[in-house]
Each structure stands twice: as structure tokens, then as C-alpha cells.
Amino acid sequence: MQQFIDSYDFTGKKAIVRVDFNVPLDENFNITDDTRIRRAMPTLKKILEKGGAVIIMSHLGRPKKVDPKFSLSHIVDHVSECLGVPVQFAADCQKADEQAAALKPGEALLLENLRFYAEEEGKPRGLAEDASEDEKKAAKKAVKESQKAFVKKLASYADCYVNDAFGTAHRAHGSTALIAEYFPNDKMFGYLMEGEIKAIDNVLKNAQRPLTAIIGGSKVSSKLAVLKNLVGKVDNLIIGGGMGYTFIKALGGHIGQSLHEDDLMPDALEILNTAKEKGVNVSLSVATVCGQAFDNDTPRQIFDIYNIPDEWEGMDASPASLENWRKIILASKTILWNGPVGVFELPNFAKGTLQIAQDLADATAQGAYTLVGGGDSVAAVTQMGYADKVSYVSTGGGAMLEAIEGKILPGIAAIQD
Ligand code: AMP
Numbered sequence: 383m384q385q386f387i388d389s390y391d392f393t394g395k396k397a398i399v400r401v402d403f404n405v406p407l408d409e410n411f412n413i414t415d416d417t418r419i420r421r422a423m424p425t426l427k428k429i430l431e432k433g434g435a436v437i438i439m440s441h442l443g444r445p446k447k448v449d450p451k452f453s454l455s456h457i458v459d460h461v462s463e464c465l466g467v468p469v470q471f472a473a474d475c476q477k478a479d480e481q482a483a484a485l486k487p488g489e490a491l492l493l494e495n496l497r498f499y500a501e502e503e504g505k506p507r508g509l510a511e512d513a514s515e516d517e518k519k520a521a522k523k524a525v526k527e528s529q530k531a532f533v534k535k536l537a538s539y540a541d542c543y544v545n546d547a548f549g550t551a552h553r554a555h556g557s558t559a560l561i562a563e564y565f566p567n568d569k570m571f572g573y574l575m576e577g578e579i580k581a582i583d584n585v586l587k588n589a590q591r592p593l594t595a596i597i598g599g600s601k602v603s604s605k606l607a608v609l610k611n612l613v614g615k616v617d618n619l620i621i622g623g624g625m626g627y628t629f630i631k632a633l634g635g636h637i638g639q640s641l642h643e644d645d646l647m648p649d650a651l652e653i654l655n656t657a658k659e660k661g662v663n664v665s666l667s668v669a670t671v672c673g674q675a676f677d678n679d680t681p682r683q684i685f686d687i688y689n690i691p692d693e694w695e696g697m698d699a700s701p702a703s704l705e706n707w708r709k710i711i712l713a714s715k716t717i718l719w720n721g722p723v724g725v726f727e728l729p730n731f732a733k734g735t736l737q738i739a740q741d742l743a744d745a746t747a748q749g750a751y752t753l754v755g756g757g758d759s760v761a762a763v764t765q766m767g768y769a770d771k772v773s774y775v776s777t778g779g780g781a782m783l784e785a786i787e788g789k790i791l792p793g794i795a796a797i798q799d
Contacts, residue, residue, distance in 0.1 A: 384797055385570040387425060389569045390542065392434030396485055398540035399426060399572065400557045402549035402777065403440035403457060411456040414466070418549065419457070422776055423464050425546045425572030426490070430467065435485040437539050439557050440547070441497040446507055448498045458492055460586035465490060475499070476532065476572065482539035493536075501524050501532035502556045519770035521561050532556055533789030546572025548778040552785075562796035569797050574777065581774035582785045590715035590751065591617055592767060595786075596707070596738060599721030599756070602646040607787040608720070611654050616783030618663045618710050622699055622734070626667050629654070630687050636754030638672065638690035665710060667703040670696035671724070671731065678728040696726030699734030704741075711741040716751045720783065722758035743771035 401422040402788035406414045413419070429436050438461070445452040448470065455471055462469040468489055472478035475493040485491055496502040508522035513521070537543070543565040545551070550558045562569045563589040571579065585593070595612045597605055603624045613619060621629060624641035631637050632647035633654075649700040657664045670687045672694035684700045697705075703723075711717055719742060722735040742752045754763050755776035769775050776782045785791060 383567050385568060387428055387544070387570055387573060387576075390432075390568075391572060392429050392432040392542070394433060394487060395541040396437060396482065396539065397429050397542050397544050398437045398439060398536060398561070399404060399429070399512070399544040400547045400550075400561075401426075401438055401440050401572075402547040403438075403454065403461070404442050404549065405457065407456060409631045413457060413460055417462055418777060421574050422546050422572065425544060425566055425574060426465055429544070430488050430490070432587060433704070435487055436490045437478070437485070437493065438469070438490060438538065439493045439496055439555075441502065441550070442495050445495060445496075445497050452495050452497070454492055456579050461490075461492060478539060496555075496557050499532055500530040503553070504529045504556065504560075529556055529560070533560045534564065537561050540565075542568035542570070544570055544572050545793055545797055546574045547577040548575050548776070548781050548792065550781065551575065551578075551778060551791040552781040552789070554792035556616055559792040559796040560581075562799075569613045569796075571790045571797055575794075575797075577621060577774065578778065578782075579774060581776065582782070584751050584773075585716055585718045586615065586786065587751050589615075592622065592714045593716045594618040594710055594714040594718070595720055596620040596622065596711070596717065596719040597724070598625065598735070598738075599626040599758075600641060602628045602643055602650060603720065606646065606649055606785070608783055609653050610656075611786065611788040612718075613653050613662055613664075614660060616662060616718075617656060618665060618714065620665045620706070620707050620710060622667060622703070622738075624696075624725075625721075627696055628689075630667055633688075635688035636690060637687070637696065638685075638692050639695035640670075640672075641695075652654050656662040663710075665706060667696075667699055667723075668706065669700040669702050671698040671734070673731065676725070676728075678730050682730065696774075697728070697730040699737070704734055704737045707738070708741045711738075711745050712748065714750055715743060717742060717753070718786065719746055719752070719754045719759050720756040720786070722762065726758040726762060732762070734758070736766060739763045739766045739768055743768040744770050753770045755779065755786075 443452040469490045500507040627640040627642045632650040724733040724734040752772040
């Protein structure tokens, strides 16, 4: 049965808390962005305040074996600083029995990177490239078997389980989903997860209308399932960024050197047809800022999106497209944004994406509910200083995308089941 942080009695209990401390580090192992650490603090602090102790677990990077570069020891001091209590460190997440047993109320222990063990992901490692299907199957079976003991060991440290790692909620890993089995009556979401789930529900389940989704980014292929799910739910679908050119080409436009995926043109047309049948307004770019090379200093010129000359490439939304989109955004009551509407990493082609961040902040000020997710969209909102001027900034790129595809995330199901 699912419990809730606010009503659960943590007095004298040890909580094992899955967080997402997968933070970027520079070459000297300094944290370059501690957002993920800060966003987990309300949950950890609350448990300590309520008389519990916390055993914190996370992954960092994608190590394929024990690798000091990916050690969570690099962040333990910063976590202590943020939490306001000294955090102890367990150098092996499978050998923390004594440290966990000795924890007193108000104390915290951080376990070493869970992904030092293949069992966390439950995927075999070190398989020869020419391994046969039988060998692959046997290796998979072996890691699944040993995964049970791995998860059981983690569970043995604690009295209750809290999942506050939205960034990994779309993974059915040991610490994100399987461990919940050991706490049938003592499992709950942390505040961050609660916030993310509510934000997605505000858009997908309880949206105030009109509901608008702005989907950008590089490829139709990576967001096909998102587009297919949203087209049945929204009132307006704004499609921008690199993926827009596949739609324009499918509609007979001439897109020059712009990014496109020919094999996805039928899907693009199907999305447009579904939208028409359902009365959804799809808004594509009308004109586009083009460059002659994928370079910040390349010459720029605006062309009609259906008539881009051969040697030019569409790289950012034009003022005319942005004006259309701003009108739609400001007339909406709920807005979801995922993906840049131009090549955001090149400052000369970031204007469109920054303008969308501005539009969302303005819509929020008028009372709309706005949810922003995905690396570049979040970066644009943050760069404008608007992280507090939109309703919710998601911490999970992949997890948010899977949620808006309409999938049930394993990390969420494991608690709600
Ligand atoms: P995604 O990860 O799918 O959200 O895509 C983000 C990437 O889309 C960024 O790296 C952008 O540079 C890229 N992108 C956006 N618009 C364009 C465009 N017009 N041409 C090429 N890449 C683009």
C-alpha cells in the first residue's frame, strides 16, 4: 500500500531513499550544476526532521564496472552541506550493513554508485561481441538471478523505501522499482516525484483548456510516440525545431539542407491527418532562419519554410512563426513544452527557443499552467532566469518523455501498485 511522506511516521525508522544525484562533474570532480541534489533536499530533510535516518542511494554516469571517476564520494561533501548534517559514505553499496545498522535518527549515509554493480540495471556486462544468442540468454538469466540478492541486500538496510528519483523513473532497475517489493506497506514517493507526477497529470489528465503542446528538438523519430499520444489529447500542437522539416517535406515543401527523416514522412502525414480528424490545430513554422553551415557564425537569412534554397539549412524559428506561436501560447490555459525550436546550442540560432521561454513565462503570469521538460527547453528557461516564472520545470528528460508518450513508468507503478 502506498504511503505518503507527510503522513508516514518516520520516528526511529531508517528510510532508504532513491535519489537522482547524477550531476555533471568537471575534470576536477567539482559539481557544475547541483540542481538535482537541491531538488531532493526537501524529502531528505523532512525524513530527518520527522525523526528518521536516511540511507541515500543513486547512480552517477554510466560506469560499466567499479570506476573511481564515477564515485559518489566526489559529491558527499556537497550533499552534507546541502542537507546540513555530515553525510557518512559507504564505499560499497552491498557492504553497508554495519554503517546502516549504526545510523541514529537524524543521521545520513550515502551509498556508493549503484551502477558499479551490473545488478542495478539487471543487464549483463562484459559479454564478448561475438557471443551467441544462447550465451547472451544465459548471461541475462544469471544477472537477473543475482539481481534478487542485490536488491534484497539494499532493502535489508531500511524499514521503509522512498523513491524521489524521477530522472530514472522510466527504468525498471533494482533501486528504482524492484526494491519496492520488500516494502509492501512502507513505500512512498518523495516530494520531487509527487511534484513531477502531479505536473504531468495537470497536463495529461486534468488540463484546463485550451491545452497546447510545443514539441521541438532534432528528430521526429525520437518523439514520434510523444506526438502520436499528444495529438489525441491537445487542442493545439506546435511543432518546431529540426523535426518540423520532415513535416514540411512530407507536405511537398523544398527544405534545402535542413534536417529531415524521409522514412518518417508517412508518420508525419498520419499525425497531421489524425489532427485534422480530431479537430486539433497543428502549427508548423511558416518561415525559418537559415544558415549555410552548422556553425554559429554562418551567414543567416530568413526563407519561406516551403522554399528553402538548396544550399541553405533551417536552423531557427523566424519572427513570423514565433508571432503565430505566441498568440496560441497566450490564448492557452495549459501548456507543455519539450524540445528547442532551433539549434539552441549555437547562440545565433537560440533566439526562437529563448522567445518560447519568454512566452511561457508570460502565459504563466496570465494564469496558465506551464510545464517545461527536456535539456534544452529547461536550459532556455533557466538562461532567461524564468525557472520560477513557469509552473513546473521537470527534472527528468527521458522519464518525462515516456510519461507524455502515455507510458506507465516502472518507478511510479512500483509504488502505486
Ligand atoms: P532533442 O534532444 O530531440 O530535444 O533535440 C535537441 C536538439 O535538437 C538540439 O541539439 C538542437 O540543436 C537540435 N535542433 C533543433 N532545431 C534544429 C534544426 N533546425 N536543425 C538541426 N538541429 C536542430
